Amino acid sequence: MRKSNDFDGGIDFMSMKSNQTSSKLNVLNTPKIFTILVDDVVVIKNKIVVNIGQIVLRGQVLALGYKNIAPMHSPASGLITQITNEEFKFFSNKRYSVINIQSDGKDRWINRTPIHNYKDLSVNKIIQFIYNAGIVGLGGAGFLSSKKLKYSIKKVHTLVVNAAESEPYVTSDDCLMQNFATEIVQGCQIVMWILKIKFVLIAIEDDKHLAYIKVHDAINHLSGFEIRKIKKKYPSGSSKQLIKTLFDQEIPSGKHSIHLGIILFNVATIFSIKRAILNGEPLTERIVTLSDKDALYQKNFLVRIGTPVKHILLENNINFKSNSIILGGPITGFIVDNVNFPILKTSNSVLFLKSSLLKYELEQPCIRCTMCSRACPMNLLPEQLYFYSKSRDHDKSKEYSIQECIECGICEQVCPSNIPLLTYFRKEKLKINKIILKENLSTKFKKLFLSRQSRLRSLESINENIILSNSILDKKFEENLILDKKIENLITNKSQNIRKVELEAAINRAKQKQKLNKCLIDRQ
Amino acid sequence: MDYQYTKVNGIFFFRSTNDIMLLVILAIVPGIIIECYYFKIAILIQILLASFASVIFELFVLKLRKKDIYTYYFDFSPLLTGILLGLSLPAYSPWWMSIIGSFFSIVITKQLYGGLGYNIFNPAMAGYAILLVSFPVLMTNWSFQNNLILLDTLSFKDVMSIIFFTNLDDYYKIMSQFCDIPTFITQVTPLEQIRIHNKNVLVNVASVMSFVDEITMYRHWILINFGFFIGGIFLLIKKIICWRISFSILLSLFSCYLFDFFYLKHDSISPLIQLFLGSTMISVFFIATDPVTTSITKIGRIIFGGFIGVLIWIIRTFGGYPDAISFSILLANSLVPLIDHYTQPRIYGKIK
Ligand code: SF4
Ligand code: SF4
Numbered sequence: 001m002r003k004s005n006d007f008d009g010g011i012d013f014m015s016m017k018s019n020q021t022s023s024k025l026n027v028l029n030t031p032k033i034f035t036i037l038v039d040d041v042v043v044i045k046n047k048i049v050v051n052i053g054q055i056v057l058r059g060q061v062l063a064l065g066y067k068n069i070a071p072m073h074s075p076a077s078g079l080i081t082q083i084t085n086e087e088f089k090f091f092s093n094k095r096y097s098v099i100n101i102q103s104d105g106k107d108r109w110i111n112r113t114p115i116h117n118y119k120d121l122s123v124n125k126i127i128q129f130i131y132n133a134g135i136v137g138l139g140g141a142g143f144l145s146s147k148k149l150k151y152s153i154k155k156v157h158t159l160v161v162n163a164a165e166s167e168p169y170v171t172s173d174d175c176l177m178q179n180f181a182t183e184i185v186q187g188c189q190i191v192m193w194i195l196k197i198k199f200v201l202i203a204i205e206d207d208k209h210l211a212y213i214k215v216h217d218a219i220n221h222l223s224g225f226e227i228r229k230i231k232k233k234y235p236s237g238s239s240k241q242l243i244k245t246l247f248d249q250e251i252p253s254g255k256h257s258i259h260l261g262i263i264l265f266n267v268a269t270i271f272s273i274k275r276a277i278l279n280g281e282p283l284t285e286r287i288v289t290l291s292d293k294d295a296l297y298q299k300n301f302l303v304r305i306g307t308p309v310k311h312i313l314l315e316n317n318i319n320f321k322s323n324s325i326i327l328g329g330p331i332t333g334f335i336v337d338n339v340n341f342p343i344l345k346t347s348n349s350v351l352f353l354k355s356s357l358l359k360y361e362l363e364q365p366c367i368r369c370t371m372c373s374r375a376c377p378m379n380l381l382p383e384q385l386y387f388y389s390k391s392r393d394h395d396k397s398k399e400y401s402i403q404e405c406i407e408c409g410i411c412e413q414v415c416p417s418n419i420p421l422l423t424y425f426r427k428e429k430l431k432i433n434k435i436i437l438k439e440n441l442s443t444k445f446k447k448l449f450l451s452r453q454s455r456l457r458s459l460e461s462i463n464e465n466i467i468l469s470n471s472i473l474d475k476k477f478e479e480n481l482i483l484d485k486k487i488e489n490l491i492t493n494k495s496q497n498i499r500k501v502e503l504e505a506a507i508n509r510a511k512q513k514q515k516l517n518k519c520l521i522d523r524q
Numbered sequence: 525m526d527y528q529y530t531k532v533n534g535i536f537f538f539r540s541t542n543d544i545m546l547l548v549i550l551a552i553v554p555g556i557i558i559e560c561y562y563f564k565i566a567i568l569i570q571i572l573l574a575s576f577a578s579v580i581f582e583l584f585v586l587k588l589r590k591k592d593i594y595t596y597y598f599d600f601s602p603l604l605t606g607i608l609l610g611l612s613l614p615a616y617s618p619w620w621m622s623i624i625g626s627f628f629s630i631v632i633t634k635q636l637y638g639g640l641g642y643n644i645f646n647p648a649m650a651g652y653a654i655l656l657v658s659f660p661v662l663m664t665n666w667s668f669q670n671n672l673i674l675l676d677t678l679s680f681k682d683v684m685s686i687i688f689f690t691n692l693d694d695y696y697k698i699m700s701q702f703c704d705i706p707t708f709i710t711q712v713t714p715l716e717q718i719r720i721h722n723k724n725v726l727v728n729v730a731s732v733m734s735f736v737d738e739i740t741m742y743r744h745w746i747l748i749n750f751g752f753f754i755g756g757i758f759l760l761i762k763k764i765i766c767w768r769i770s771f772s773i774l775l776s777l778f779s780c781y782l783f784d785f786f787y788l789k790h791d792s793i794s795p796l797i798q799l800f801l802g803s804t805m806i807s808v809f810f811i812a813t814d815p816v817t818t819s820i821t822k823i824g825r826i827i828f829g830g831f832i833g834v835l836i837w838i839i840r841t842f843g844g845y846p847d848a849i850s851f852s853i854l855l856a857n858s859l860v861p862l863i864d865h866y867t868q869p870r871i872y873g874k875i876k
Binding site: 252 | 532535536538539540541543544599601639640641642766815816818820821864868869870871872873874875
């Protein structure tokens with residue numbers, strides 16, 4: 001294993017993280033009303049298992065999962081007041097079911113069933129437990145952890161714990177490591193046992209000294225664990241860049257890190273796996289960083305999933321009207337217009353800043369300064385992609401590998417002309433995906449059509465053969481055909497006659513009506 | 525579907541397009557000052573004329589194209605184009621030349637191709653090339669300006685009367701007061717002078733000048749180029765222009781001259797001094813590096829620069845035009861899409 005400790009491109013943002021505040025974990029008062037978003041696919045399959053007016057306990061399943069969607073659990077005990085269906089423009093106008101829960105303040109749990117002897121159970125069962133706990137990748141992608149584990153059985157030799165957290169302002173993983181280092185190690189051990197892995201590598205950015213020390217102490221006497229500091233640079237937390245940094249290997253395009261025998265988990269995910277197995281707790285809370293623009297107000301909170309952003313701000317006496325709120329990191333996050341929007345499983349930070357400080361500058365023309373392509377960690381050429389996606393040249397943008405873009409948003413940040421490159425790329429990618437889907441469908445339909453055509457043709461040829469031959473049977477067949485035609489003609493004639501009669505009747509009726517009307521008017 | 529665009533101030537220091545253009549303009553200033561010292565106020569008048577005309581043309585065309593003036597106009601790029609054009613024109617050329625040049629630069633080369641960022645050719649150089657082809661005599665009257673002693677006798681009024689004459693005949697008359705027309709027409713730029721000088725040298729090998737002699741002889745040109753060189757280094761330090769282009773031009777040009785000096789012996793001037801003659805430095809650092817018209821890939825930029833260097837040498841040595849910069853840059857500009865296409869970088873995770 002070579003140490004390259006670097007990847008192509010990327011830039012060093014000012015980190016805006018204060019080390020003093022990130023060590024302390026604050027607990028937030030639970031809000032009155034929780035808002036839970038459930039992916040709408042679940043609704044189609046009718047997987048919401050609670051009704052309005054039902055009383056739920058903390059950790060109770062609200063919606064069963066479906067294929068790529070993890071089950072959702074209630075974050076607190078209380079009453080379900082509302083189940084609606086809403087569209088959010090943050091996620092490409094996807095529809096979500098919204099479940100509102102009024103908390104009763106007692107926080108009663110369901111019966112938790114900790115599994116301390118997980119080594120006695122079968123691997124599949126443990127993975128099922130992890131699925132049932134609703135655990136997804138908490139780093140941002142939100143991929144089902146159980147699915148990842150299932151895929152990588154017997155395929156991987158190394159577990160990489162991603163604690164890079166390269167976005168500015170975000171310190172939630174840092175806080176997690178400082179407070180729960182031993183639990184993270186336990187989580188690693190569970191994953192190690194499931195996948196029979198001998199080696200764990202914890203990757204941490206070199207500006208998180210305290211977390212490094214804590215985790216280092218926790219793994220000191222354990223074999224197979226290693227912690228490595230990596231250079232502070234965005235996006236070192238992206239899986240592709242992390243693997244390049246740690247192993248000097250590149251994930252081939254279209255493949256996953258499992259292909260190289262490496263499985264990647266975010267620290268927070270590892271932590272929640274530990275909680276799910278050893279404590280029997282489903283995923284109902286996570287650590288969220290609350291920060292202002294100058295990082296003077298940086299705090300980490302243990303926040304229940306489904307807590308409205310407004311509640312977090314009100315609890316900290318922050319005026320949400322004069323501030324813009326960004327959910328997620330400042331680079332890949334999105335502005336929240338609706339302050340009732342809840343914390344999701346994947347949101348690791350709430351950033352508020354004076355509205356005037358947000359750059360809404362005019363988009364100027366691209367001067368091909370190559371700032372973007374120099375910074376792109378994937379070695380793409382954003383200026384070309386921009387040009388082609390603006391002119392809707394899908395073939396060209398595909399040729400320049402727009403599909404490889406990891407949407408890190410660096411290009412947008414460094415562009416001197418303030419071009420929202422990432423927005424263009426996301427749109428273009430969606431369009432390309434749609435086109436590919438259509439192509440697939442059309443080829444499918446074409447195949448169906450062709451097969452039908454060939455069937456028909458074979459039938460026709462049989463008929464032709466019969467007609468051309470001179471056997472007695474054929475004559476009968478011909479007669480039949482003629483008969484059929486006669487009947488057809490009769491039917492059409494009849495229907496035409498009927499229509500004529502109907503029309504005449506209708507005209508008569510109309511005329512009579514007119515007459516009546518006239519009479520009435522005359523009388524008046 | 526609309527994604528929100530967020531750019532948070534203060535996490536990354538970046539320059540806006542306007543800042544970049546302004547810094548480039550700032551970096552030209554030392555060169556302009558030195559050039560003013562030798563060629564008097566005329567150079568400033570040319571720059572003012574050309575930049576004023578460029579700005580007006582830009583405004584006019586943007587109005588015609590119904591573009592939002594505030595978005596597109598205040599990016600200083602027409603000003604920069606005007607300055608570069610004014611600098612490359614002969615200092616004592618008539619006023620309408622700058623106007624025509626700016627018209628070609630801004631209206632034809634830039635705006636008709638779609639405005640900033642879409643032009644294939646370098647606007648300033650395209651304008652210059654059009655003028656050079658249309659008015660070869662007027663465009664190459666630097667020999668008059670090489671006579672520095674003569675220039676010292678010019679008053680401000682003389683300068684104005686040379687530039688703002690009434691018609692072409694008057695212009696020749698005025699010029700002939702200062703120098704005789706025949707030589708003025710045949711002997712053109714300093715580089716041409718060198719060429720003629722070289723012929724004499726080849727006849728009489730004994731009179732090869734020493735390095736120091738050469739420096740003193742072309743002192744003013746070397747100093748002017750040095751001014752632009754300083755500005756270029758400033759831009760390189762500020763990471764506004766790409767070192768790949770500038771250095772590959774200089775390297776290829778230098779090696780061509782070196783090759784020439786030792787093997788072909790067309791030129792007897794030391795290669796190092798050749799780099800500081802004519803408008804080499806300004807084009808290497810300010811014109812060829814115009815991001816819009818250069819290749820965007822790293823290798824592509826090196827190829828682009830090397831190509832320009834070789835072309836400059838070929839046209840200077842074998843071609844009819846003494847200062848070959850504009851044609852070389854325009855030719856290289858036209859090759860950019862091709863270069864870009866064949867020098868795409870290897871994308872992460874893809875085997876090339
Ligand atoms: S950074 Fe912006 S202006 Fe520069 S090349 Fe990229 S898209 Fe164009
Ligand atoms: S968003 Fe895409 S194109 Fe832009 S820098 Fe990141 S990977 Fe490159």
